């Protein structure tokens with residue numbers, strides 16, 4: 001079986017919708033725990049307008065508190081050139097730009113039209129490269145828009161083709177609001193791949209309608225080698241009403257490892273972090289494996 005790389009997005013996508021400000025040291029602890037469990041690429045912060053997303057206002061402080069490392073890639077999410085400049089002034093290794101597949105969502109999320117978002121994402125990729133860093137682009141709302149409904153797959157393909165011209169290190173398809181189903185994932189991955197050449201694809205799912213893990217498996221079977229997830233299934237989007245958490249890292253790794261797909265992650269440590277995060281957030285989180293436990297259980301529990 002082909003291995004899968006998991007990109008942990010809990011410290012950014014997971015936390016950005018939390019109404020209570022999470023202390024900087026807790027974010028840093030979450031990132032360090034992720035690295036301890038084997039995560040080698042993760043979203044650490046988002047360099048967006050702090051008035052619009054107050055939870056991410058401490059992006060620079062989070063970055064300053066992280067260990068210097070060559071084995072782990074820190075991703076900073078940026079929506080415009082100003083954000084890119086902020087991120088590039090920190091130890092972020094990779095910029096994550098966002099192009100949005102619907103005009104209404106693009107306007108609400110980042111004050112851009114769909115077309116602007118593609119142009120700006122390309123400029124962000126060039127800016128990162130000029131500074132010796134890498135950059136990838138996520139096509140957000142690729143499977144549906146909270147305001148406009150269905151998104152034409154042809155539009156996503158056109159966007160992917162335009163983005164590929166800037167040669168980002170990766171292009172991601174994101175089901176930002178959790179509406180996709182597996183057949184749609186298979187079809188869109190296949191269609192997008194015809195225009196992206198050898199640029200690797202990544203997939204990003206939310207579990208709003210409980211199809212997230214099924215979609216992740218469909219993406220894997222369609223040839224995707226990198227999946228996003230967040231500890232505990234934390235997450236949401238401040239600009240997408242009713243969108244809920246990312247697919248949970250613990251649940252995804254359980255699914256993959258029991259299916260013989262390696263991720264390089266230690267599930268017991270992931271579960272421990274899921275339990276720790278539940279304590280930190282002070283409420284039950286959507287992930288199920290951290291509640292039910294690993295299987296088979298340790299021998300001492302089976303007697």
Ligand code: ZN
Pocket residue numbers: 013174176204206246
């Ligand atoms: Zn997301």
